Amino acid sequence: MSTEIITTNQLSKFYGSIRGIHEVSIKVPAGGVGFLGPNGAGKTTLIRTLLGILRPTKGTANVLGYDIKSRINEVRDRIGYIPEFNTSFIPDMTAMKFVAFCGRMNGLAHSESKQRASDSLYYVGLGEERYRKLGTFSLGMKQKVKLASALVHDPEIIIADEPTNGLDPTGRNQMLELIRNLQTDQGKHVILSSHLLRDVEQTTDYAIVFSEGEILAQGNIKQLTSGRRSSISVKVKFNEEHFLNNLKDKGFEVWEEGGFIEVKRVNDTENAIFRAANETSTEIRYLGSRSSTLEDVFVDLFRNKEGIQ
Ligand SMILES: Nc1ncnc2c1ncn2[C@@H]1O[C@H](COP(=O)(O)OP(=O)(O)OP(=O)(O)O)[C@@H](O)[C@H]1O
Ligand SMILES: [Mg+2]
Structure with missing residues (x-):
């Protein structure tokens, strides 16, 4: 198997005349990767294009051997996505119901979705609270529910788009640790998108740096930093x-x-x-x-x- 989980070739996405990403060619190695860049750099655009939510204007991309244009269902089955903005949780729904529902949406059978929802909620540390209503959850807990729902169908790749936004230092550390553990303990490939450098440094060894829709640098963080300003x-x-x-x-x-x-x-x-x-x-x-x-x-x-x- 190739050691790259995602490759893109001159991938572009324009919103009318606004540049989202422009001729992005990257190779995402197996393991963990940080998508790093300031606001508006194109991180979310790339993620949503890889997931088939946005149609590329130009170029190609391949996820775990599947072309995103012709085999998007296979791509989606293999990715767990934690979106950037707050999922519109139904306040009266319990965490269990919500995560199990996400499992059903991802093609799991009823009983399997319940079992997997329970396992995922335990994994993110919300086992005890799984029958509580989402409306009573803090932001940090909601972020964990989003992570649990990304994990429910046991995907090979987890893409977390700014998962620490709005979290206090404890919540932030917990979230980053969970994401790192997915890689180290569960053997998942993890993509962490963030404008916070310390988040990326804390979680992954490899970074792809974005600016204004283009790639400024990609590589092992140690190599990117060594010899530069040491x-x-x-x-x-x-x-x-x-x-x-x-x-x-x-x-x-x-x-x-x-x-x-x-x-x-x-x-x-x-x-x-x-x-x-x-x-x-x-x-x-x-x-x-x-x-x-x-x-x-x-x-x-x-x-x-x-x-x-
Ligand atoms: N739906 C849209 N319609 C028009 N332009 C958009 C849309 N979504 C994003 N853009 C533009 O595309 C560019 C890249 O935005 P994108 O959201 O991908 O960046 P980002 O790196 O995720 O930023 P952030 O850190 O703020 O989440 C920006 O100039 C943005 O204004
Ligand atoms: Mg974004």
Whole structure:
């Protein structure tokens, strides 16, 4: 089996003249992936196109070997979708009834849908509350019900579109942990769409970065972050300017940030810093490592993009 669960080729979706996504070509590897991008970047448009809710304007896409245009039913059977906006829950319906109903909609038989609904609600931590009415649920609980209903037909892929929106830190951590566990314990492929970098970093190893309907970058988060802004932070006591120039003259990338001198990490950077301190008669007061976060990558990518335009 291919290690890619989704591939798209020049996939575009325009709403009239408004660009939703434009010539998106991605390969989503098995396991977990974060769709990362600011508001309006095209994440939801791509997800809804993959699910056949929106018709692509151009291009092709394939989910687990099925073409989204000719085999959309097979695609839908294999995806559990947690939509971005609040599902219009019927307040008087119990969680059990709702999730079982979603199971029926996904083709499960009556008894199976009840059993699976119960299992799914237990899985998301709402086992005890399964016969409570949805109208009495908090936002965090409703998000969990949405997750349970995405799981009810035992899909291979779970797509969660901004599942932490509006949740407090505890609810957010619970949701991200559930999503991560689906991948690690249940062997599901998970796609987490978010504009929050920390959500993606906390949940998956691989990210696809969106901006204005296009893909800015895709790759392993460690690889995306490594070598980009990983740096050594230094504080010196005297001759700061000389020290800085000494390193620059030797070809190091050096900048000042937050009261520190940052030296981009390449081979043997520490030794070069000590040598520079020696040569410029300064004293090193602090030396620490600063590894870049996805946030840095994100900011860098956007800065570069703006620079190009
Ligand atoms: N139904 C629609 N009609 C017209 N334009 C739309 C529609 N849905 C989305 N768009 C436009 O398509 C672009 C991509 O929007 P999309 O909702 O896919 O982004 P997103 O990355 O999911 O953003 P968010 O983080 O806000 O959810 C935006 O410019 C948006 O205004
Ligand atoms: Mg969206």
